[in-house]
Amino acid sequence: MSRIKKIILVVIPPILFLLVFTYDIIRATTNPLEIVWLDFAREAFIIVAFVLIYLFLESSRANVKQAATKDVGRLLIVCAVALSIVALVGFVGPGNSNQNEEQTGYSAINIFLSMVLGLCLGWVSLRSLLTIKDLVLFKRKKGTKRNFMLYLILLFGSVAPMLPVFSFETNLVGTLFFGLTVAAIVANSFRQNWIVYLSRKQKIYVIVYSALLFTGFVLLNVLFFEKTFTNKALLAFSLPLHRFTQLNAIFGAVYFGMAFVSTLFHLPTAEVFERKQFEITSLHNLSRLVTQVFDFNDLVNTVTQMTLEVCGAKSAWLELVKIDKEDFTSFEIVSARNVTRDRIEQMNGGEQTSLRNLVIESKKYLLIEDVSADRRTKHVSAEKLLKGSLLSIPLISHGSLIGILHATKEFEYGFDQDDIDVLTTFADNVTIAIDNSKLIARSIERERLQQEMMVAQAMQRRLLPESLPTSDKLDIVAVSESSAEVGGDYYDFIQLPDDKVGVVVGDVSGKGVSAAFYMAEMKGIFLSLSTFCASPKDLLIRANEALMGSLEKKAFISLIYAIIDTRAGTVHIARAGHCPLVYLSGNEVELVRPTGLGLGLTKGSVFVQATEERLIKLREGDICIFYTDGITESRNANGDEFGSERLVAVAQRSKNRTAEEIKNEVLQEVRKHVGSPVTGDDMTLVVIKWLAKKGVRV
Amino acid sequence: MADFKIHHREGEGVYIIELKGYLDAHTAPDLETAFQKLLTEKKYRIIVNCRDLTYISSAGLGVFMAYIEDVRKNKGDIKLSNMSAKVFNVFDLLGFPLLYEIYKEEKEAMTKFKTVKAS
Numbered sequence: 001m002s003r004i005k006k007i008i009l010v011v012i013p014p015i016l017f018l019l020v021f022t023y024d025i026i027r028a029t030t031n032p033l034e035i036v037w038l039d040f041a042r043e044a045f046i047i048v049a050f051v052l053i054y055l056f057l058e059s060s061r062a063n064v065k066q067a068a069t070k071d072v073g074r075l076l077i078v079c080a081v082a083l084s085i086v087a088l089v090g091f092v093g094p095g096n097s098n099q100n101e102e103q104t105g106y107s108a109i110n111i112f113l114s115m116v117l118g119l120c121l122g123w124v125s126l127r128s129l130l131t132i133k134d135l136v137l138f139k140r141k142k143g144t145k146r147n148f149m150l151y152l153i154l155l156f157g158s159v160a161p162m163l164p165v166f167s168f169e170t171n172l173v174g175t176l177f178f179g180l181t182v183a184a185i186v187a188n189s190f191r192q193n194w195i196v197y198l199s200r201k202q203k204i205y206v207i208v209y210s211a212l213l214f215t216g217f218v219l220l221n222v223l224f225f226e227k228t229f230t231n232k233a234l235l236a237f238s239l240p241l242h243r244f245t246q247l248n249a250i251f252g253a254v255y256f257g258m259a260f261v262s263t264l265f266h267l268p269t270a271e272v273f274e275r276k277q278f279e280i281t282s283l284h285n286l287s288r289l290v291t292q293v294f295d296f297n298d299l300v301n302t303v304t305q306m307t308l309e310v311c312g313a314k315s316a317w318l319e320l321v322k323i324d325k326e327d328f329t330s331f332e333i334v335s336a337r338n339v340t341r342d343r344i345e346q347m348n349g350g351e352q353t354s355l356r357n358l359v360i361e362s363k364k365y366l367l368i369e370d371v372s373a374d375r376r377t378k379h380v381s382a383e384k385l386l387k388g389s390l391l392s393i394p395l396i397s398h399g400s401l402i403g404i405l406h407a408t409k410e411f412e413y414g415f416d417q418d419d420i421d422v423l424t425t426f427a428d429n430v431t432i433a434i435d436n437s438k439l440i441a442r443s444i445e446r447e448r449l450q451q452e453m454m455v456a457q458a459m460q461r462r463l464l465p466e467s468l469p470t471s472d473k474l475d476i477v478a479v480s481e482s483s484a485e486v487g488g489d490y491y492d493f494i495q496l497p498d499d500k501v502g503v504v505v506g507d508v509s510g511k512g513v514s515a516a517f518y519m520a521e522m523k524g525i526f527l528s529l530s531t532f533c534a535s536p537k538d539l540l541i542r543a544n545e546a547l548m549g550s551l552e553k554k555a556f557i558s559l560i561y562a563i564i565d566t567r568a569g570t571v572h573i574a575r576a577g578h579c580p581l582v583y584l585s586g587n588e589v590e591l592v593r594p595t596g597l598g599l600g601l602t603k604g605s606v607f608v609q610a611t612e613e614r615l616i617k618l619r620e621g622d623i624c625i626f627y628t629d630g631i632t633e634s635r636n637a638n639g640d641e642f643g644s645e646r647l648v649a650v651a652q653r654s655k656n657r658t659a660e661e662i663k664n665e666v667l668q669e670v671r672k673h674v675g676s677p678v679t680g681d682d683m684t685l686v687v688i689k690w691l692a693k694k695g696v697r698v
Numbered sequence: 699m700a701d702f703k704i705h706h707r708e709g710e711g712v713y714i715i716e717l718k719g720y721l722d723a724h725t726a727p728d729l730e731t732a733f734q735k736l737l738t739e740k741k742y743r744i745i746v747n748c749r750d751l752t753y754i755s756s757a758g759l760g761v762f763m764a765y766i767e768d769v770r771k772n773k774g775d776i777k778l779s780n781m782s783a784k785v786f787n788v789f790d791l792l793g794f795p796l797l798y799e800i801y802k803e804e805k806e807a808m809t810k811f812k813t814v815k816a817s
Contacts, residue, residue, distance in 0.1 A: 509757065509760055510723075510756070510757065510760070511723060553760075553763050553764045553767065554757075554760035554761065554763055554764045556756070556759075556760070556763065556792070558756075558791075577791060577793050578791070579791065593791075595793070597792070597796055597797070598793060601793070601797060602797055606796060610793055610796050
């Protein structure tokens with residue numbers, strides 16, 4: 001409402017009334033001619049003024065949306081004030097008038113009083129019209145507004161004939177319309193929807209208010225039918241207004257009379273209605289469940305809390321099915337409210353009497369209306385574990401039972417069909433939420449494992465050598481293909497003094513990050529020991545001592561270490577539980593397998609005594625192939641391993657080729673053997689070909 | 699792929715575990731559970747019959763390493779028997795025969811237990 005409009009609505013009516021008052025005084029004192037159009041203008045002013053007041057009242061109501069009870073209460077105040085003024089006028093007025101019943105008398109005071117009366121009653125009428133309009137249209141249906149408009153039209157039809165322009169004949173029309181208007185009043189008075197939504201306290205207020213309003217409006221009506229001063233005064237002021245006020249007073253009386261009766265009858269159901277409203281509001285909070293799927297404990301605790309709220313239960317608990325590795329099914333109570341887990345177990349009382357079984361078998365809800373009377377809960381009531389009623393709802397996901405939700409009430413027959421319906425719907429939502437929670441947990445776990453694998457793979461790559469040792473006497477090639485599961489293969493080279501080259505290939509047991517860690521440790525130990533261990537056996541013994549302290553019981557490392565003396569043309573080799581060396585020389589091939597124990601299995605003398613060293617004298621063209629079991633254990637679809645025989649066969653076939661070619665041949669044969677992409681273990685291959693013309697004798 | 703079963707037997711105060719199938723990182727936990735159970739029940743004289751064992755990985759080998767110490771501390775042992783050539787090779791490469799008694803036949807292992815059984 002713009003300010004200009006507001007100003008107009010507030011300022012104009014008083015001006016109009018002032019004009020009317022002035023005109024009345026002049027007419028009363030000077031007795032001019034009866035000019036009809038002046039009277040008509042006078043009425044028009046009054047009507048316009050009241051229309052503006054109506055618009056003002058309506059707009060100020062629109063800004064503040066008020067509760068029905070408060071609105072009715074305020075109307076009561078308005079009524080009370082108005083009636084007081086009417087009473088005052090009625091008291092003061094007659095004293096000033098002549099005993100003449102023809103007219104109220106022309107005294108200025110009486111004119112003033114009748115204007116006051118008119119304003120007052122007009123105000124009450126408008127105010128009550130607005131209140132009743134809001135109440136009637138509360139939660140309206142299609143026809144409601146139409147019916148109310150009908151009343152307004154008929155009201156207009158009753159009031160309009162009262163204007164000075166119309167003659168007495170038309171007053172018959174007015175009377176007809178009067179009757180119809182009253183009929184419309186009665187029809188509209190049945191619209192008492194707003195009462196249903198009141199709380200118990202509000203209903204009591206409304207009973208009092210409507211009783212008083214009924215009385216007030218009845219009093220007003222009485223005033224109109226009696227030959228009272230007020231009646232005459234109002235008629236003198238404005239006939240249309242009189243009719244208007246009369247009809248609105250009838251509406252007020254009938255409507256609030258009906259309201260009084262309706263509210264009285266609704267009172268006993270107030271409590272039930274309130275409870276249902278609360279339960280519905282609780283159900284709206286189901287959306288809470290959806291957001292809590294990230295924390296399982298929060299979720300299950302919210303579930304039991306909400307169970308208490310949506311059906312007004314005394315206690316509630318949720319148990320979920322657990323299936324362990326041996327397919328054994330058990331129930332775990334994940335959340336309980338107002339009851340202890342011990343008590344719940346006592347109530348279940350063992351396999352025979354367990355109520356769970358009834359739910360599991362039927363996959364339907366179980367309702368015990370009276371715990372003390374039902375034979376299924378005989379043991380429960382006998383031991384005074386529970387009294388009242390019990391409702392158990394199964395949680396079914398994809399056709400199988402994943403849990404049961406229980407609720408109890410203190411009194412018998414406490415769960416009605418509404419409660420069962422609400423709780424079963426609630427249980428469906430709980431099932432979905434729990435499923436989602438599990439899915440998310442699994443997804444997070446998978447993500448975590450993937451991350452771990454990526455870290456392990458990155459670590460592993462960093463630990464492998466970036467470059468190969470250079471020597472014009474050696475043709476060296478090395479490759480390590482890590483599997484998706486990161487197996488722990490390791491190889492390394494070290495340039496040693498006196499033109500010696502150290503070669504190590506190893507396999508850490510286990511997978512993932514822990515294998516990668518051990519590999520890092522191994523590399524550190526190897527690099528530091530190799531600088532001062534002249535013999536491979538020595539290095540392995542020291543490495544074993546170092547590792548025994550840090551490897552866990554289950555873990556061990558297999559290793560093969562060779563020191564190639566490029567001046568002397570020899571290979572010193574020792575093997576700690578690793579695959580043997582494939583050594584090709586001329587037309588012969590040997591799997592060089594000095595005895596040895598894996599690192600980390602045992603310490604002390606057993607290891608020392610078990611470790612053997614070999615010395616090989618190299619001839620030109622000799623080939624040493626180091627590998628890990630990822631090569632020999634690669635399986636095809638039938639489960640056949642590639643095996644060391646095939647490895648040897650490939651090596652022999654390609655013995656005249658370069659190290660690179662030999663390596664490629666081996667890998668190609670492995671891939672051919674396996675067929676589909678290779679998974680499983682890491683594969684490592686180090687091929688060294690001795691290029692020197694003749695081994696220098698030591 | 700991993701098909702793995704454990705069968706328990708008992709005879710003359712010795713507890714025999716028969717391994718069938720594929721022992722790798724996925725199935726190793728089952729063997730761990732079996733050993734754990736025997737230890738809890740204070741059964742320290744154990745023979746592992748590997749006749750139907752088709753494959754063993756480092757994870758499987760690690761399981762033996764995890765329990766052997768406790769078993770021997772309680773004057774018991776884990777003896778192995780009836781390995782196929784392929785499976786024996788895996789144990790042998792690592793040097794297990796130096797740490798464990800591995801027999802061709804279960805009854806040899808049984809006899810060993812009986813001769814050791816003092817008192």
